[in-house]
Amino acid sequence: MKAMIIYYSRSGNTEKIALQAQKDLQCEALKIIPEKAYGNYITSCLRVTKERKARVAPAFQTPIPNLQNCDVVLLGYPVWAQDLPGFVAAFISQCNLEGKTVIPFATYGMSGINWTLKHLTQLCFGAEIKYPFDSGTFKKGNYQTWIGQVRRLLYNEQETAVSSVSGAE
Numbered sequence: 118m119k120a121m122i123i124y125y126s127r128s129g130n131t132e133k134i135a136l137q138a139q140k141d142l143q144c145e146a147l148k149i150i151p152e153k154a155y156g157n158y159i160t161s162c163l164r165v166t167k168e169r170k171a172r173v174a175p176a177f178q179t180p181i182p183n184l185q186n187c188d189v190v191l192l193g194y195p196v197w198a199q200d201l202p203g204f205v206a207a208f209i210s211q212c213n214l215e216g217k218t219v220i221p222f223a224t225y226g227m228s229g230i231n232w233t234l235k236h237l238t239q240l241c242f243g244a245e246i247k248y249p250f251d252s253g254t255f256k257k258g259n260y261q262t263w264i265g266q267v268r269r270l271l272y273n274e275q276e277t278a279v280s281s282v283s284g285a286e
């Protein structure tokens with residue numbers, strides 16, 4: 118099975134996970150870049166509030182990738198206003214994810230990835246969403262457990278059982 122990581126990160130938290138996963142899975146990673154950078158935390162919050170009110174889907178400059186040979190898409194984003202960032206949602210809605218497995222991962226302050234999954238399901242038409250993973254500022258997710266699950270899906274790896282031989286010293 119072939120995987121690809123698609124992600125956005127403004128301040129580096131989600132990127133850390135994306136790049137570690139890229140190393141662990143040895144696959145391509147693509148960062149979604151908004152057309153206009155969001156700047157610092159305050160300017161980002163103000164702009165996101167405006168965009169939500171105006172119901173505009175902000176533009177992005179990253180070309181839509183050809184996912185034809187890809188079976189699994191790991192999709193990473195920060196939780197913004199209890200949702201996916203608007204331009205990330207716009208980007209995903211233009212990807213052809215039909216028949217693929219989408220594995221979402223997110224970083225957040227207080228509200229985890231579950232807030233985003235209903236919207237994500239609507240965006241990933243025809244895809245199966247599996248193994249959502251999140252990691253918060255105060256509640257870290259267990260990356261090793263998650264990436265182990267993903268590896269087993271991709272490589273059909275068996276769980277490495279530590280076998281004990283009875284009677285051995």
Ligand SMILES: Cc1cc2nc3c(=O)[nH]c(=O)nc-3n(C[C@H](O)[C@H](O)[C@H](O)COP(=O)(O)O)c2cc1C
Nearest residue numbers: 126127128129130131195197198199224226227228
């Ligand atoms: C515009 C904006 C909105 C945010 N909204 C939320 C939110 O609704 N819930 C939450 O838990 N964290 C929220 N956060 C915090 C980020 O999700 C968190 O800091 C995340 O780890 C940032 O990821 P990044 O470093 O990859 O950009 C928000 C941050 C920004 C900039």
